[in-house]
Amino acid sequence: MQHGIGWFKIGTANPEVTEAFYGQLFGWEFSGDAPYRTAVTPAERSIRGGVYATGGHAPDYAVFCVVVADVPATIEQAQAAGGKVIVPPQANPDGVVHAHLLDPNGTHFAVYSPPPGKDS
Secondary structure, eight states: OOOOEEEEEEEESOHHHHHHHHHHHHOOEEESOTTEEEEEOSSTTOOOEEEEEOTTSSOOEEEEEEEOSOHHHHHHHHHHTTOEEEEEEEEOTTSOEEEEEEOTTOOEEEEEEOOTTOOO
């Protein structure tokens, strides 16, 4: 499996403000139901992503998400290389498994694996 950036996520306590800002600035459109809404960009080959309403339970953030075959195995590799887990692996209702990590410099990123039988 190639490990490319397959998604981005913007977490915010103010999703309406965030969506208005990126919509006006870049022409992005948003769909779906809260707390997670998908961003649709006008660029043909753009990375897909979304806006997550944190409800104020986390600081606002923007993070790139790398698609991997096995989230727990990737976490082990990251920790062996000096990384840290900040959100342990969890699955969403669609079967996507994801986790948030810090690299050795403290940079936040995420990894995810699609449900069995699906590509990123």
